[in-house]
Amino acid sequence: MWRRLVLFVVVAVPFLSLLGYGFTRDAKEIPSPLIARAAPPFTLPRFDDGAIALESQRGKVVFLNFWASWCVPCRAEAPALERAWLGYRDRGVVFVGVNIQDKDEDARAFLREFRITYPNVRDDAGKAAIDYGVWGIPETFIIDRDGRITYKHVGALGRATITAKIEEALRGVVSASEGRGEYGATR
Amino acid sequence: MTSTIGYGSLLLATLLAVAGMIAPILWRRTGRNAFFASALAAIVGQFAFVTVAGLTLVYALVTTDFSIRYVAMNTTRATPIYYRVTGLWGALEGSLLLWEWILVIFAALVAWQYRHRERELLPWVLFVFSGVSVFFLAVTAFASNPFETLAAVPADGRGLNPLLEDTNMLTHPPLLYTGFVGLTVPYAFAMAALITGKLDDGWVVATRKWTLTAWFFLSMGNLVGAWWSYHVLGWGGYWAWDPVENAAFMPWLPATAFLHSIQIQERRGMLKTWNLALIMLAFALTIFGTFLTRSGIISSIHAFSSGPVGLFFLGFLALVVLGSGGLLVWRAGRLRDRIELDSMVSRESAFLFGNVVLVSALFAILFGTVFPLLSEAVAGVKVSVGAPYFNGVTAPLFLALVFLMGVGPLIAWRRASWDNLRRNFLWPAAVALAAGAALAAAGVRDGYPLLALTLCVLVVAGIVFDTARAVRARRGLAGEGAWRALATITRRNQRRYGGFVVHLGFVLIVMGLAVSMSYSIEREATLDRGESLDVGRYRLTFEGLTATQQPTHVRVEGLFRAARDGRDVGVLNPALKYFPAQQSPIGRAVMRISLTEDLYVILSGFSNVEQRQATLKTLVRPMVVWIWLGGGVLTLGTLLTVWPLTRRAGAVVPAAAVAGGRMEATGG
Numbered sequence: 001m002w003r004r005l006v007l008f009v010v011v012a013v014p015f016l017s018l019l020g021y022g023f024t025r026d027a028k029e030i031p032s033p034l035i036a037r038a039a040p041p042f043t044l045p046r047f048d049d050g051a052i053a054l055e056s057q058r059g060k061v062v063f064l065n066f067w068a069s070w071c072v073p074c075r076a077e078a079p080a081l082e083r084a085w086l087g088y089r090d091r092g093v094v095f096v097g098v099n100i101q102d103k104d105e106d107a108r109a110f111l112r113e114f115r116i117t118y119p120n121v122r123d124d125a126g127k128a129a130i131d132y133g134v135w136g137i138p139e140t141f142i143i144d145r146d147g148r149i150t151y152k153h154v155g156a157l158g159r160a161t162i163t164a165k166i167e168e169a170l171r172g173v174v175s176a177s178e179g180r181g182e183y184g185a186t187r
Numbered sequence: 188m189t190s191t192i193g194y195g196s197l198l199l200a201t202l203l204a205v206a207g208m209i210a211p212i213l214w215r216r217t218g219r220n221a222f223f224a225s226a227l228a229a230i231v232g233q234f235a236f237v238t239v240a241g242l243t244l245v246y247a248l249v250t251t252d253f254s255i256r257y258v259a260m261n262t263t264r265a266t267p268i269y270y271r272v273t274g275l276w277g278a279l280e281g282s283l284l285l286w287e288w289i290l291v292i293f294a295a296l297v298a299w300q301y302r303h304r305e306r307e308l309l310p311w312v313l314f315v316f317s318g319v320s321v322f323f324l325a326v327t328a329f330a331s332n333p334f335e336t337l338a339a340v341p342a343d344g345r346g347l348n349p350l351l352e353d354t355n356m357l358t359h360p361p362l363l364y365t366g367f368v369g370l371t372v373p374y375a376f377a378m379a380a381l382i383t384g385k386l387d388d389g390w391v392v393a394t395r396k397w398t399l400t401a402w403f404f405l406s407m408g409n410l411v412g413a414w415w416s417y418h419v420l421g422w423g424g425y426w427a428w429d430p431v432e433n434a435a436f437m438p439w440l441p442a443t444a445f446l447h448s449i450q451i452q453e454r455r456g457m458l459k460t461w462n463l464a465l466i467m468l469a470f471a472l473t474i475f476g477t478f479l480t481r482s483g484i485i486s487s488i489h490a491f492s493s494g495p496v497g498l499f500f501l502g503f504l505a506l507v508v509l510g511s512g513g514l515l516v517w518r519a520g521r522l523r524d525r526i527e528l529d530s531m532v533s534r535e536s537a538f539l540f541g542n543v544v545l546v547s548a549l550f551a552i553l554f555g556t557v558f559p560l561l562s563e564a565v566a567g568v569k570v571s572v573g574a575p576y577f578n579g580v581t582a583p584l585f586l587a588l589v590f591l592m593g594v595g596p597l598i599a600w601r602r603a604s605w606d607n608l609r610r611n612f613l614w615p616a617a618v619a620l621a622a623g624a625a626l627a628a629a630g631v632r633d634g635y636p637l638l639a640l641t642l643c644v645l646v647v648a649g650i651v652f653d654t655a656r657a658v659r660a661r662r663g664l665a666g667e668g669a670w671r672a673l674a675t676i677t678r679r680n681q682r683r684y685g686g687f688v689v690h691l692g693f694v695l696i697v698m699g700l701a702v703s704m705s706y707s708i709e710r711e712a713t714l715d716r717g718e719s720l721d722v723g724r725y726r727l728t729f730e731g732l733t734a735t736q737q738p739t740h741v742r743v744e745g746l747f748r749a750a751r752d753g754r755d756v757g758v759l760n761p762a763l764k765y766f767p768a769q770q771s772p773i774g775r776a777v778m779r780i781s782l783t784e785d786l787y788v789i790l791s792g793f794s795n796v797e798q799r800q801a802t803l804k805t806l807v808r809p810m811v812v813w814i815w816l817g818g819g820v821l822t823l824g825t826l827l828t829v830w831p832l833t834r835r836a837g838a839v840v841p842a843a844a845v846a847g848g849r850m851e852a853t854g855g
Binding site: 005008009012013015016018019020023176177 | 497512
């Protein structure tokens with residue numbers, strides 16, 4: 001009898017504990033399946049001349065930021081992004097802004113307003129946004145030297161997070177889950 | 188005032204339920220029959236008060252008494268009266284009250300039916316009923332009170348979720364709840380048997396019809412849910428393996444296993460522990476299912492609003508699992524089976540294999556359902572498993588089940604001789620193989636549907652041959668006409684022939700599932716006015732859009748003229764409904780239904796009414812109707828089994844003996 005009892009408890013209790021554990025989690029939260037995967041390739045036209053192919057950046061850490069001029073949190077994070085770029089441009093890190101769902105003149109005005117100096121591309125067809133599963137903007141992906149996504153951030157980024165996550169990417173550290181900004185992403 | 192009456196009734200019912208748990212204990216301690224009477228009275232009292240509470244809430248809903256929060260959330264002044272009534276189960280609080288209501292109705296029926304019989308078991312049966320009732324009453328009274336009032340009475344209510352404004356809303360939830368709650372009857376008897384140590388077949392025989400009835404409601408609840416999903420949700424499918432669908436389906440598996448394995452216990456005195464475990468599992472799964480739906484721990488399309496209710500349910504689930512399991516382990520010593528299995532080729536082993544298959548399917552589905560939680564707990568990453576996993580794991584199991592369904596009812600008890608096998612299976616197997624070859628020749632080449640259909644033919648052929656033989660024997664014996672003889676043998680052995688009809692219904696469902704899942708065609712296109720889209724043998728031509736203002740929403744309709752093989756078959760008008768309170772529109776798919784195939788058309792978008800451009804998704808799904816027809820046949824079969832055609836007292840036990848005797852005779 002004791003053997004059976006122990007056997008029963010060994011099955012039942014962990015199962016019930018698992019259900020209890022469920023209360024501590026948010027079932028609605030869906031993590032990005034992209035983290036630790038190869039970054040989807042793209043080649044997109046720059047606002048100034050030429051184009052950027054993601055693959056040509058292999059060997060560098062890529063900071064990929066999806067934005068639009070009408071997006072409030074994008075405005076909030078823009079100065080921090082530019083400052084971080086200035087700090088990292090000589091350390092094997094490249095920043096790429098991807099403009100989506102926007103008017104050309106508005107986007108250019110945005111770049112002028114925040115004096116953005118890192119390269120920005122236009123994803124007019126929205127293909128890259130779809131490949132990266134962008135739901136709302138801003139969303140940021142950090143890609144390591146091997147072309148692997150190490151971090152995804154939904155919402156506006158602050159300086160501390162940018163620095164921490166770029167440093168991790170430089171060391172090839174992959175984050176366990178995506179991060180969220182102090183602003184929710186807007187749609 | 189209304190709220191006070193309702194809430195007061197709930198509190199009084201709670202007190203009576205507690206009394207209903209104490210009375211049997213006192214009866215046991217003192218042996219005084221007054222306590223037996225109290226246990227009965229407590230059930231009747233709960234029934235009365237919960238009925239008052241239920242009717243009060245219905246009254247409040249019908250009269251749109253918006254001072255009650257639940258009413259304000261789930262009706263509007265514009266809501267038609269029948270959807271006001273169904274508002275009772277339109278959201279968390281009311282649905283739990285409905286659950287409790289059905290529970291006490293069952294408890295009262297059981298108390299009344301057995302008031303002069305089962306004197307030993309009945310008090311403990313009522314003890315379990317009152318215990319379950321205490322839980323649901325405590326939840327409704329203290330965690331999700333349907334009678335909670337609003338300080339400021341709103342001018343109008345918010346209304347039901349528009350998806351619930353559907354005629355299936357009248358049937359699906361009550362059917363499913365009746366199925367869930369109905370399993371409480373055999374569970375309560377099983378627990379009573381364990382508590383009293385009266386572990387013979389008494390509890391099995393006493394509850395057989397109840398179990399079958401609960402099983403039937405559970406089956407129909409699931410089928411109507413699938414029907415609803417197919418007709419209303421507008422995605423072209425009927426089953427998505429959503430956690431809540433799984434929650435409703437899982438209890439069906441051990442309940443089905445139980446219905447079969449109790450026959451072995453009745454006849455051979457085997458599998459006692461197993462049967463007790465099965466019914467506990469089935470009951471625990473009904474609570475687990477409710478827990479999943481109400482706790483929000485697993486993301487689902489069906490989720491109710493969550494709250495402290497989830498914790499209550501988890502606590503109760505733990506109590507049920509640990510309590511029942513502990514009791515079973517405690518009594519295990521007394522549950523030694525008398526007999527061992529004689530042969531691997533026998534009815535016992537066919538039933539046993541069937542049980543193993545059903546329970547395997549259950550654990551596969553349970554595993555898949557809690558997998559997101561499990562993976563997050565173990566690996567820190569939430570991984571959902573979807574339809575491919577569930578289909579992949581369950582399809583072979585269900586095929587095995589269909590095979591066993593063909594074998595089980597025909598094979599001999601104890602040990603099947605070659606003679607028995609040849610006699611019962613030669614012709615059905617030959618017919619099935621011939622049918623399989625014919626299907627393959629006709630172009631059904633894919634493994635699963637071909638195998639499924641062949642096995643279905645095996646089952647049908649087996650049933651037809653067996654019945655025909657019995658009819659012939661009867662005609663020879665009594666000189667009756669064929670139909671008369673069929674009626675006689677059916678009346679004399681309702682369980683067997685009712686069971687056959689249920690199996691035929693199940694076969695229809697399997698055929699519908701196998702073919703519609705394997706041979707559906709799906710197309711999606713954006714059409715300008717006058718353009719057309721071909722799908723299978725159909726051509727759909729887009730003829731324009733109309734927008735109309737309905738009482739509760741704006742309806743945009745697309746008009747598509749359909750032609751089959753070039754012949755015009757009329758206009759289909761799928762719609763999108765825009766409800767003011769909803770962010771996204773609700774689709775209204777339309778379909779052209781026939782025995783061979785359904786043409787299913789969904790309006791998934793339109794540029795705007797002036798531009799006259801529409802995006803549609805369309806599917807041709809063969810033989811879906813067979814699933815629903817199967818449900819009808821299942822109903823007939825259940826009725827045939829349960830309906831008292833003969834008025835003999837205790838007719839069931841001799842009937843079983845007759846069935847076995849005959850089979851043994853044929854088994855040589």
